Amino acid sequence: MDQKLSPVSKFFLIVIFVILYAPIFFLVFYSFNSGGTMYDFEGFTLEWYQELFSDTRLLIIVLNTLVVALLSALIATIIGVIGAIGIHSVKKRSRKNAILSLNNVLIVSPDVIMGASFLILFTIAGYQLGFYSVLLSHIAFSVPIVVLMVLPKLYEMSPTLVDAAKDLGANSWEVVTKVILPFISPGIMAGFFMALTYSLDDFAVTFFVTGNGFSTLSVEIYSLARRGVSLNINALSTLLFLFTIVLVVVYYFINQRLKTNGTGGRK
Amino acid sequence: MKQLVRLFLAIVIVSALLLWGISSLNASQGYSGDNTLTVYNWGDYIDPELISQFEEETGISVIYETFDSNEAMMTKIQQGGTSYDVAVPSEYTIDKMREEGLLIPLDHNQIPNLKNIDSRFMDLPFDPGNQYSVPYFWGTVGIVYNPSMIDNRKLTSWNDLWNPAFENEILLIDGAREVMGMGLNSLGYSLNDTNVDHLRAAKEKLDELTPNVKAIVGDEIKMLMANEEAAIGLVWSGDASDIMYENENLDYVVPSEGSNLWFDSMVIPKTAKNVEGAHKFINFMLDPEVSAQNTEWVSYSTPNKAALQLMPEDMTSDERFYPSEELTKKLEVYENLGQSNLAFYNELFLEFKMHRK
Amino acid sequence: MNQKVTRQLYMLPYTLWMIFFVIAPIVLVVYYSFLDINGDFSLANYEKFFTPKYLKMALSSFWYSFLITLFSLLIAYPTALLLTRTKHKQLWLLLIIVPSWINLLLKAYAFIGIFGTYGITNRFLEAIGIGTQQILFTDFSFIFVAVYIFIPFMILPIFNSLNQLNPALIDAANDLGASKWTTFRRVIFPLTMEGVKSGCQVVFIPALSLFMLTRLIAGNRVITLGTAIEQHFLVTQDWGMGSTIAVFLILIMFLFMALTGKRKRGV
Numbered sequence: 001m002d003q004k005l006s007p008v009s010k011f012f013l014i015v016i017f018v019i020l021y022a023p024i025f026f027l028v029f030y031s032f033n034s035g036g037t038m039y040d041f042e043g044f045t046l047e048w049y050q051e052l053f054s055d056t057r058l059l060i061i062v063l064n065t066l067v068v069a070l071l072s073a074l075i076a077t078i079i080g081v082i083g084a085i086g087i088h089s090v091k092k093r094s095r096k097n098a099i100l101s102l103n104n105v106l107i108v109s110p111d112v113i114m115g116a117s118f119l120i121l122f123t124i125a126g127y128q129l130g131f132y133s134v135l136l137s138h139i140a141f142s143v144p145i146v147v148l149m150v151l152p153k154l155y156e157m158s159p160t161l162v163d164a165a166k167d168l169g170a171n172s173w174e175v176v177t178k179v180i181l182p183f184i185s186p187g188i189m190a191g192f193f194m195a196l197t198y199s200l201d202d203f204a205v206t207f208f209v210t211g212n213g214f215s216t217l218s219v220e221i222y223s224l225a226r227r228g229v230s231l232n233i234n235a236l237s238t239l240l241f242l243f244t245i246v247l248v249v250v251y252y253f254i255n256q257r258l259k260t261n262g263t264g265g266r267k
Numbered sequence: 268m269k270q271l272v273r274l275f276l277a278i279v280i281v282s283a284l285l286l287w288g289i290s291s292l293n294a295s296q297g298y299s300g301d302n303t304l305t306v307y308n309w310g311d312y313i314d315p316e317l318i319s320q321f322e323e324e325t326g327i328s329v330i331y332e333t334f335d336s337n338e339a340m341m342t343k344i345q346q347g348g349t350s351y352d353v354a355v356p357s358e359y360t361i362d363k364m365r366e367e368g369l370l371i372p373l374d375h376n377q378i379p380n381l382k383n384i385d386s387r388f389m390d391l392p393f394d395p396g397n398q399y400s401v402p403y404f405w406g407t408v409g410i411v412y413n414p415s416m417i418d419n420r421k422l423t424s425w426n427d428l429w430n431p432a433f434e435n436e437i438l439l440i441d442g443a444r445e446v447m448g449m450g451l452n453s454l455g456y457s458l459n460d461t462n463v464d465h466l467r468a469a470k471e472k473l474d475e476l477t478p479n480v481k482a483i484v485g486d487e488i489k490m491l492m493a494n495e496e497a498a499i500g501l502v503w504s505g506d507a508s509d510i511m512y513e514n515e516n517l518d519y520v521v522p523s524e525g526s527n528l529w530f531d532s533m534v535i536p537k538t539a540k541n542v543e544g545a546h547k548f549i550n551f552m553l554d555p556e557v558s559a560q561n562t563e564w565v566s567y568s569t570p571n572k573a574a575l576q577l578m579p580e581d582m583t584s585d586e587r588f589y590p591s592e593e594l595t596k597k598l599e600v601y602e603n604l605g606q607s608n609l610a611f612y613n614e615l616f617l618e619f620k621m622h623r624k
Numbered sequence: 625m626n627q628k629v630t631r632q633l634y635m636l637p638y639t640l641w642m643i644f645f646v647i648a649p650i651v652l653v654v655y656y657s658f659l660d661i662n663g664d665f666s667l668a669n670y671e672k673f674f675t676p677k678y679l680k681m682a683l684s685s686f687w688y689s690f691l692i693t694l695f696s697l698l699i700a701y702p703t704a705l706l707l708t709r710t711k712h713k714q715l716w717l718l719l720i721i722v723p724s725w726i727n728l729l730l731k732a733y734a735f736i737g738i739f740g741t742y743g744i745t746n747r748f749l750e751a752i753g754i755g756t757q758q759i760l761f762t763d764f765s766f767i768f769v770a771v772y773i774f775i776p777f778m779i780l781p782i783f784n785s786l787n788q789l790n791p792a793l794i795d796a797a798n799d800l801g802a803s804k805w806t807t808f809r810r811v812i813f814p815l816t817m818e819g820v821k822s823g824c825q826v827v828f829i830p831a832l833s834l835f836m837l838t839r840l841i842a843g844n845r846v847i848t849l850g851t852a853i854e855q856h857f858l859v860t861q862d863w864g865m866g867s868t869i870a871v872f873l874i875l876i877m878f879l880f881m882a883l884t885g886k887r888k889r890g891v
Contacts, residue, residue: 017720021723027733030737038734063289080638110873118649133348151822152781203729208342211348224310225485228311241725245722338858482845490733496742
C-alpha cells in the first residue's frame with residue numbers, strides 16, 4: 001500500500017503531531033532553564049540534569065514506576081485476552097452485555113473511588129501495602145481496557161476460520177494459539193500499550209495502595225506540587241521521553257528487519 | 268504470534284533487570300535494613316541534607332514518603348497496612364486524628380529541645396498541652412498581590428477585593444475553609460462560625476465577588492501568580508513567600524479584619540514501629556541550628572525561637588511573615604467543627620464555585 | 625478432562641479479577657452510598673442527589689463529555705485514516721501514544737504555560753495583531769486539553785479496525801464507480817463501526833469523571849461529577865455522598881453500554 005498522501009493530508013498529520021508534542025517540547029525546553037521556573041527562561045544550564053543524577057531516591061522511584069508499568073501491562077494483557085476470548089464465546093446476548101458492562105465499571109470509576117475501595121479491600125484482606133499491592137491494583141484497572149481493545153478484533157474474525165481449523169483436526173489449544181491469537185495480535189498490542197499508558201499515568205489509585213517505602217513517579221510529582229515542581233522533574237521527563245522514543249524506533253525497525261528476514265507474512 | 272511472544276519475553280527480562288537494579292540501589296541506601304524510620308511528609312518540605320545528617324548522627328536510615336493532602340494522608344494512616352513513624356499533618360487534621368485515636372502521645376522527656384518553641388505556639392486548642400504534636404512550620408492566610416498591575420493601590424483588608432476595578436483579576440485557592448473564611452472575616456464573623464445565617468450571608472457575599480474571580484486553583488497558584496497571570500491571589504503565607512522569591516514585584520498582606528493561623532506539626536501516628544527513633548527525629552528537627560537551616564531551605568515561618576536567633580535579620584524581622592503580637596491576636600486557628608458543619612461549608616463552597624456571573 | 629471444565633479453568637484469572645476488583649468494590653460503593661455523613665443508614669444522599677445542584681452538575685458533565693467525545697472522534701478518525709496510508713504506519717501509531725506516557729500533571733503545567741496570558745499562544749496572537757485573549761480557564765482550553773488527553777485512546781481502536789479493512793473491498797467499490805465519499809460512507813465507515821464504538825466508550829465514560837483538569841485548566845469553572853466525587857472523598861470525607869454520585873456514574877455507564885451494544889445489530 002504505497003498510496004501517496006496529498007499535501008493537505010500531510011499538513012493535517014503534521015499539525016496533529018505538533019500539537020501532541022507541543023507540551024512535551026515545552027517541558028524539555030524549560031529543563032534547561034537556569035531560572036528555575038517554567039515561565040521565565042533566563043539562561044541555559046545543565047544543572048537540573050546533574051542534580052537528577054545525584055538523586056538516588058528519585059532513580060529508585062523511576063525504576064519502580066517502570067517495573068510496575070511493564071509487569072502490570074503484561075499480566076493485564078494476558079488476563080484481558082483470556083477474558084475477551086471468554087466474553088466472545090458467550091452465546092447469550094444479555095449475558096454477554098452484562099459481563100461487558102461489569103468489565104467497564106473500572107473504566108468509568110473515578111480514580112479516587114477505585115483507590116479508596118482497593119485500599120479497603122487490601123486492609124480487609126490484611127495485605128501489606130507496597131510493591132505487590134500497587135502491582136495488583138494496576139493490573140486490576142488495566143484489564144478492562146485490554147478487553148475493550150481485543151474484542152473488536154474477535155468480532156471481525158469470521159467464525160468459519162475457527163470451524164475450518166477444527167475441521168482440519170486442530171485441538172482447542174491449537175485453535176487458540178495458531179488461529180485466534182495471530183489474528184487478534186494487533187488488538188493485543190493495542191491493549192498492551194493502553195495498559196502501559198494507564199499505569200504510567202495513574203496517580204490516585206497508586207497513592208492509596210502504596211506504602212512501606214514504595215513510591216512511583218506520579219505520586220512523587222503530585223506531592224511535590226505543594227512546594228512547586230522543580231525542574232529536575234522536567235529533566236527527568238526529558239530523559240525518559242528521549243529514551244522512549246529511541247526504544248520505540250529501535251523496536252520498530254528491529255521488528256521490520258525480523259519480519260522481512262522471517263516468514264515475510266503480513267499480519 | 269512470534270512477535271508477541273518475543274515482546275513479552277523481552278518485557279519479563281527487562282523487568283527482572285530493573286527489579287535487580289532497584290534492590291541493589293535500595294541496599295546501597297540502607298533502606299532494607301532493620302534500623303529504619305519512615306517519615307511521612309509533604310513533598311520537598313525538608314532540607315535533604317538534614318536527613319543525611321540525622322542518619323549519620325543516629326545510624327537510623329530514613330525512608331521519606333510524601334503525600335499531597337491531609338485528608339488522603341489520614342485515610343492511609345486510618346487504614347493501616349504501612350508503618351509511618353513520623354507524619355506532618357496540619358492542625359485541623361491533628362484534631363481529627365487525635366479524636367479517632369490515630370496518634371501516640373509524645374514523651375516530652377525524650378524531646379528536650381521542645382523548650383526552643385515559642386510559647387505563643389504551644390498549648391493551642393487543637394492539641395492542649397502539646398500531648399500529641401510539635402509545631403514544625405506555621406503561617407497565615409492572606410492576600411498576595413502585584414501593585415504594578417493594580418495602579419499601585421495598596422491592599423489592606425479583605426473588603427478591598429470587592430472593588431469592581433479588579434474585574435477578573437483574583438485567583439482563589441481551592442479550599443472551602445479558606446474561601447468561606449474570607450467571606451466570614453469580611454463580614455466580621457469568626458472563621459469558625461457555625462451559625463447557618465452567617466454562613467449563608469458569607470456565601471452570598473462571595474457570590475458578589477464572582478465577577479472579580481478569574482479562577483479557583485490549587486498549588487499551581489504559585490506559578491500563576493509569579494507569572495503575573497492575575498494581580499491578586501488568596502494564598503497561604505508559605506506559598507506567598509515562594510511566590511515573592513520568584514517575582515519580587517509582589518507583596519503580601521494579612522488582612523486587617525483578621526485571618527487564619529495555621530500549623531503543620533510533627534506527630535507520631537499509631538502505626539509507628541520505631542517510636543524511639545521518631546522521638547529522636549522530632550528532637551533533632553527542633554535543634555536550633557537544624558531548624559534554622561531547615562527554615563532557610565523551606566522558607567516558611569518557624570515556631571522555633573532559638574532558631575530565629577541564628578537566622579538572618581532581614582528574614583526574621585519581616586512582619587509579613589512574622590507578624591507582630593498585636594496582629595497575631597486577630598488570627599484564629601481553625602477549630603474542628605465536626606463532620607456536618609464541615610459538610611455544610613463544603614456545600615456552600617461548591618455552590619459558590621457553580622455560581623456564574 | 626471435560627472441555628467445559630477446562631474452559632472455566634482458563635477463565636479463572638479473569639473471573640477472579642472480576643470478583644475481587646469489580647464486584648467487591650461495587651458492593652462497597654453501593655453500601656457506602658446508603659450511609660449519611662454520621663455513618664447512619666439512610667437515603668439522605670439519594671435525596672440530595674436529586675436536588676437542582678447535583679442534577680445541574682450531572683447535566684453539565686454530560687454536555688462536556690459529549691463535546692469531548694465528539695471532537696476527539698472528529699480529529700481521531702481522519703488521523704487514523706491517514707496514518708493507515710503512511711509507509712511506517714505502526715511506528716507513527718506508536719509515536720501518537722508516546723506523549724501520553726509523560727505525567728499528566730506536568731503536561732497540564734505545560735498547557736498552563738502555553739495558554740497563559742504571557743504564553744506562547746498569546747504571544748503569537750499578539751504578533752499577528754489579534755491581541756491577547758483569555759484562553760486559560762475557559763471552556764475552550766478545557767475541551768482542548770481534554771481532547772488532547774483522550775485522543776490516543778480514540779485513535780488506537782479506530783486505527784486497528786481501519787487497518788484490518790480488506791483493500792479489495794475498497795477497490796471493488798472504486799471499480800463499481802463509487803466516489804471517494806460514497807466509498808467512505810458506504811464501505812469504510814460501517815466496517816469500522818466497532819472501532820469507533822470502542823473509541824467512544826473509552827473516551828465518553830472517563831470524560832464524565834474528569835477531575836484534575838477542571839481545576840488546573842478550567843480553574844474550577846467547570847464542575848463535573850468527578851470533581852464532586854473527588855471533593856467528597858478527599859475534602860469533606862463524606863464518602864457516602866461521593867459513593868452515591870459514583871453509583872449514578874456506574875448506572876449511566878451501564879446505560880451507555882446497553883445503547884452502544886444495541887446499535888450493532890442495526891448495521
